Amino acid sequence: MVSFELSLLTTEIIMAVLGLGLFVIGLILPRGSRKGMFPITLFALLGVLAFAIYDFFYGQTGAFLQGMYMHDQFASFLRILFLVAAILVVLSTKDYVAQFQAYRGEFYPLLLLATLGMMLMAGSGDLITMYVGLELMTISFYILVAYKPNDPKSSEAGIKYLVLGAASSAVLLYGVSLIYGLTGNTQLNAIAYALGGDVNPVVILATVMMLAGFGFKISLIPFHMWAPDIYEGAPSPVTAFLATASKAAGFAALVRFYVLMLYNTSMAETGMVILLVLAALTMIVGNLMAIPQKNIQRLMAYSGIAQAGYVMVGVIAVSIASAAGGANPVTAFIDGIKGVLFYLMIYIFANLGAFAVITHVAQTQGSTEIKDYAGLARRSPLAAAVLTVSLLALAGIPPLAGFVGKFYLFSAAINQGHVWIAVIGFVMSMISVYYYLSVVKVMYLGDGEGLAEAPVRGAAKFGMVFSMIVTIVLGIYPTPLAQMAITAATSLVR
């Protein structure tokens, strides 16, 4: 019986129509009035977000086309996350995009298509759907990264991302083809069933290939080399979106793939060992490399790498639970996924708060160097406060949201007996305070003489204040988000 309920795909269809429609609108509108693209995109996204939230709580769930595409709360949660990220990015771009003049019309549609790609990844129940979503996202990003006209750095970043992204896709596809060769199937459920308890080198190779492919997207060490250069060269809002939503989408796909692969002992164990080592390395190297950075977007790139390491700890907690078949695998499973989802959502808000400020400074001062943040506290107290709060939230200083997030992640790992990885995680996150604080120091201590006043206005101000408030409130009262994350995680258990 083939289920073909299109209503399950409402959000995705709206997004596709919106994205393509905006392309057309962008072409039809005369040049002078293309600034209208901003409110159209913003309000359309808000509408979709409202629907996505309704869908999460009251919508129907089910598998589309015999499990090609899953419409469960896990996907819905991530859909909300991507939309929130897109909205926050759009809010910060109002004045920034104005400098693109002629190409202004295409910026927002590309952003929407990238978001659609992420949604497909989060909902995919099949390796092909996953790949299609991933490519839709990545190809939109190839263009967006190189979006700054006449900026060699941006073009260089675009080319680099294209080459490296294509290579990583190739690796991923190789993994997919190996799995298809072994099982004759691309559907995750069927693969898990077909592999059974088989242990052989090919399965291990396939696992490694798949992990490498996903590892690139979430900038896990040693697949992180692209991140600093591309984050530095890309336009600030694009970096923001790339650093947050794209990473979350990578995790979504990884979790989907991983959770089902866990039924196979060989895959689970290979994956677990690899991921444990990589997560530890990612946390250590990411944080240490961030310390000497002079450019804030590079700094955020390394900080993002380290953050990916923390989230990976949550994924590991899941894998151990199912592999070892501990006392209560289901709770352990939910704890891990809950931690991952909760942390990703917080990561979005904290990072986008920081990037709203970075975008603002990039646009008013034309610089992303940390030294140009001197005296920002005096020139724009709000921006400085938002950046401080966001960075401290990323460092996991209570009462900001990052602390609770890390608690969820690391308690899940400790529950599986991996105390040492939690030790590394906590110590490294305290070390991260060092480089986050050095940015704060520049903002509050420096004179910033000769630098322009940089008051924040309008949409950007709203975006900043909103993300700051959410970061603080979720730190003090995380229950609602935690409940949502639990619901989403539970929907993965069948």
Add this chain to the structure above:
Amino acid sequence: MSTLAFQPEVGSLILPFALLAPILAAFLIVFIPKEEGKTIKLVAAIGTLTSLLLSLYVFFAYDRSLAGMQFALTIPLVPDIGVNLAFGVDGISIPMMLLTNLIGFTAVYSSWNIDKRPKEFFVLLLILISGVMGTFIATDLFIFFLFYEIVVIPIYIMVIIWGSSKRVTKEYAGMKLTIYLLIGSALLLVAMVSLWVNATNQLAAMGQGPTFMFADLAKLEFDQNFQIFCFGLLTLGFGSLISMFPFHSWSPDGYAGAPTAVSMIHAGVLKKIGGYGLIRLGLMVFPLGAKFWAPVIAILAVINVLYAAFIALAQKDLKYVVGYSSVSHMGYVLIAVAALNLTSINGAVAMMFAHGVMSALFFSMIGFIYEKTHTRNIADLGGLAHQMPRLAAGFLIAGMAGLGLPGTVNFIGEFTIFIGTVKALPVHAVIGIAGIIFTAVYSLRLIANVLFGPRRKEWDHLQDLRGPELVPLVVLVFVIFVTGMFPNTVLQLIDTGVQSSGLAKVLEAVSQAKIGGLF
């Protein structure tokens, strides 16, 4: 019996009010224009005074015959991991809470002459005071940590903006202090999460939900190795906070770089969170771990006492002398904790209170000296008693309290510690007592070189303390002598805390337990 004290259904709102008063003041200050320095200071003073009065009320209204946690309030905050917004005080936490507010109030007055960005300064100071107070009144481990980590960042910002660069730059001092405390807290977090996971599994087996409440955690029994592991982490974490050797080096540098108010709060109360945490969490929840690590702590503590006192002898900067002296004094607290008996724990808490008051007074006076003379170099100073008799009196009393002169509360603390420790660790205690000789030498030398000697012409223009500057002097000296003359006001309270919190029983059980220890 006080009617307010016990209303378990409703809970008492006094503690949250005391906690919120400084926050509220900080919030008000945000809206005062930055030119109105006077108003800002006044609002800060009122905020801290409110907390001080409320904690005095708690101090006197606490029902000593009933003991136990009083003025309790519990609001479930994050049910899925069992976090409660829980406050309550017993005989151990009341002295610390009172101390926090005494120092908070006087710190505001010690900063009365600050005119560089006063608005930000007082906002951060008030957040800091509130954060420290929160750790002492929290009865939930998670909330305890939350408040502890809240204080770290304001301290960093205050040091780098309002601090002073002498032997080391203020940026270096601030970062060193922050990193030491944060790495320490990372280890504490590991212990906390491990404890929570272990407790949750135990509770789940009994069909109960997870919890972070100190009282509930203390009821559970943990595996011996697990206790040893966790207490080891706590020793490192709280040890670096209480400046245990060899994790003490942030303390003198940090105090020297920090502005007066931060030095007062940091040396006065923040450090004590380490001792408080070891008693409240370490001894009560991991008694066997404590027994295992006690010999190690005892030895490190003796090194603390002697080594730091010795180094203090050689210092040229006033703040470094007091910085090292505070490291040395914390050694006594650690010895007392390691002795693991009722008397010594009583002494430890009393000592923390006494040292808090004394070091706050010391730093406050040094702050004024520096403000007026622009130097902290002992060699440049001298004969200040001629020009500034009031300041000299305060400095002298702080010095005398520091070396444990009878009549001051510090004498009571040290004496109780020695009585308690001699029983359990005679050798350590005797060596520790010898440390008092060093303390006397550097204190007297300091007092002689700074206050006495021939009148120096270059200081003739200095004005003695007056007006608001007198507040720290009067309040803290008053406390030192009143509690010194009537030690029972504090000691009896501490004793009820130690008895009723179940620590007495725990310690008794520990003394029976045979687990070799490390030596």
